[in-house]
Amino acid sequence: MLRRSPAKIWRSRDILYRLKYATCKSCGKAFYPPRARCVYCGSQDVEYRYSSGRGVVKEYTILYQTPSGFGDLSPLIIGLVELEEGFSMLAQIVDVEPDKITPGMRVEAVLRRLVVDGSTGLIYYGIKFAPAEGMR
Amino acid sequence: MKSFIAASGVIKIDRYYEKNLKTLAREALESIEKSYAEDLVPDTLIISSMTPELVDYQSSIADLIADHLGLRKIRVYRVEAGEASGLAAVQLAYSLTTSKASKRVLVIGVDKGSEMSVSRMAGVYGSIKDSEYMQLQGITPLAEAAILAKLYMKKYNYSYEDLFIWPYTMHQNSLETSHAQLRFRISPDSYKDSPVLAEPLRLLDSYPLGDGAAALYIVSEDAIERSSDAIVSIEGFGGSVDSKDIASREDPLLFRSVRESWEEALSMAGIERRKIKYIEIHDNYTPNAFIILESMGLAERGEAPERLENSSIEGVHVNLSGGLKARGNPWGATGIYQIHEVFQALLGSFKSSILGEIEYGAVHNMNGTGDSSYVIILKRVR
Numbered sequence: 001m002l003r004r005s006p007a008k009i010w011r012s013r014d015i016l017y018r019l020k021y022a023t024c025k026s027c028g029k030a031f032y033p034p035r036a037r038c039v040y041c042g043s044q045d046v047e048y049r050y051s052s053g054r055g056v057v058k059e060y061t062i063l064y065q066t067p068s069g070f071g072d073l074s075p076l077i078i079g080l081v082e083l084e085e086g087f088s089m090l091a092q093i094v095d096v097e098p099d100k101i102t103p104g105m106r107v108e109a110v111l112r113r114l115v116v117d118g119s120t121g122l123i124y125y126g127i128k129f130a131p132a133e134g135m136r
Numbered sequence: 137m138k139s140f141i142a143a144s145g146v147i148k149i150d151r152y153y154e155k156n157l158k159t160l161a162r163e164a165l166e167s168i169e170k171s172y173a174e175d176l177v178p179d180t181l182i183i184s185s186m187t188p189e190l191v192d193y194q195s196s197i198a199d200l201i202a203d204h205l206g207l208r209k210i211r212v213y214r215v216e217a218g219e220a221s222g223l224a225a226v227q228l229a230y231s232l233t234t235s236k237a238s239k240r241v242l243v244i245g246v247d248k249g250s251e252m253s254v255s256r257m258a259g260v261y262g263s264i265k266d267s268e269y270m271q272l273q274g275i276t277p278l279a280e281a282a283i284l285a286k287l288y289m290k291k292y293n294y295s296y297e298d299l300f301i302w303p304y305t306m307h308q309n310s311l312e313t314s315h316a317q318l319r320f321r322i323s324p325d326s327y328k329d330s331p332v333l334a335e336p337l338r339l340l341d342s343y344p345l346g347d348g349a350a351a352l353y354i355v356s357e358d359a360i361e362r363s364s365d366a367i368v369s370i371e372g373f374g375g376s377v378d379s380k381d382i383a384s385r386e387d388p389l390l391f392r393s394v395r396e397s398w399e400e401a402l403s404m405a406g407i408e409r410r411k412i413k414y415i416e417i418h419d420n421y422t423p424n425a426f427i428i429l430e431s432m433g434l435a436e437r438g439e440a441p442e443r444l445e446n447s448s449i450e451g452v453h454v455n456l457s458g459g460l461k462a463r464g465n466p467w468g469a470t471g472i473y474q475i476h477e478v479f480q481a482l483l484g485s486f487k488s489s490i491l492g493e494i495e496y497g498a499v500h501n502m503n504g505t506g507d508s509s510y511v512i513i514l515k516r517v518r
Binding site for chain 2: 004008011012015016031032033039040059060061062063064065066067068069070071073076078080081087088089090091092114115124126128
């Protein structure tokens with residue numbers, strides 16, 4: 001199913017490895033992944049920044065029915081994470097037992113293996129979130 | 137100018153290992169031919185299908201199916217708008233017939249959801265999300281729906297057991313739906329004991345993977361004069377989008393695409409919402425059903441589970457087919473099944489013991505977690 005080209009992953013490096021997000025200069029809201037127009041007010045007056053990667057878990061689920069390719073990491077903990085820059089994103093939560101996660105828990109971005117492409121052997125990496133220093 | 141639905145036909149949604157996309161499409165067409173008195177003479181064929189490239193390595197599905205059906209001198213299109221492809225296709229048929237570009241359009245929705253293992257199909261379904269973001273994280277619409285369920289339960293103070301009313305009602309409704317994939321009752325115990333897919337959501341909060349094909353014959357006002365059976369018109373439609381991920385929505389518990397497409401369709405039809413007595417909504421996951429009803433204004437925010445009674449809410453019968461939970465969700469075909477159900481109900485041939493004679497019905501077809509929505513309002517005109 002994956003069969004993604006190395007070029008595609010390279011193109012996506014700003015959102016996969018660096019948490020590039022957008023801030024709207026018109027309404028002041030931030031969003032991820034970055035788009036050319038503000039997702040809240042439609043303004044084109046947006047600027048792009050890089051997140052600190054620090055945030056809190058607002059909600060999460062444990063996903064058992066995972067797509068093929070994620071089997072050895074299953075189940076996945078999927079969190080709705082609010083970053084300190086004011087935007088929210090969905091990402092995997094790692095290095096913590098599910099029963100230790102509580103909404104409001106502080107987390108920070110870590111670079112981890114996302115998935116191995118079964119057809120080409122390419123290993124894709126990206127941002128996940130782990131409990132912040134002092135929370136582990 | 138108006139556009140009319142002259143005939144419809146469906147096959148039972150099921151797992152058809154022995155049948156390919158072409159065979160399923162042909163059987164849907166044959167289902168129309170059995171019930172329709174006149175010869176079908178379409179000048180246009182629209183195929184609504186979400187996954188032929190991913191499941192069957194098959195692109196160019198529209199002319200392939202036209203060839204298989206023996207259709208010649210016909211314009212073909214393929215519409216792909218994820219799970220909402222069906223209603224997008226019907227809206228295209230409307231535009232072609234009202235603009236006089238076409239007189240008679242055959243719309244066939246077809247998809248094979250049970251072709252591969254569950255994990256492969258979870259990946260196929262997950263392909264509706266951004267391939268540079270959510271797909272690489274393994275985050276599917278199911279995971280989003282599970283987070284929505286938790287947010288919903290927390291905000292409005294519901295337990296997981298409180299959500300049971302939706303799947304229970306859907307499975308009751310499908311008992312008398314001959315084309316439904318699942319036709320059995322469920323109990324609170326079978327609900328709570330079904331496998332967890334993404335906590336808190338369980339198997340019975342999701343839809344079954346299945347293969348399906350459904351067809352509509354849509355004609356222009358010029359063509360209806362020669363068609364004594366065409367008595368249902370497309371009165372209004374709407375469509376809208378929202379952010380692809382629930383994280384970048386101001387209020388994740390409101391589906392903006394639903395609200396906007398619903399209001400647009402009502403405005404185009406020029407009717408009060410109360411005139412609509414029956415609606416089929418795209419309830420791919422239990423929490424989404426409640427959010428859809430509330431986004432349409434059929435219940436106050438947070439009240440849909442309490443207001444639903446005998447599959448009716450605010451005087452509207454909802455998902456008498458059994459919905460996606462029990463009738464099934466063969467993706468690109470789902471919207472065509474929904475139109476078939478409401479069309480047949482308006483003719484008095486579907487769920488008439490519950491509905492009696494009705495003048496208006498509506499269909500809501502959605503992609504993912506409200507990523508996009510389409511609404512169509514139908515009216516019995518004679």
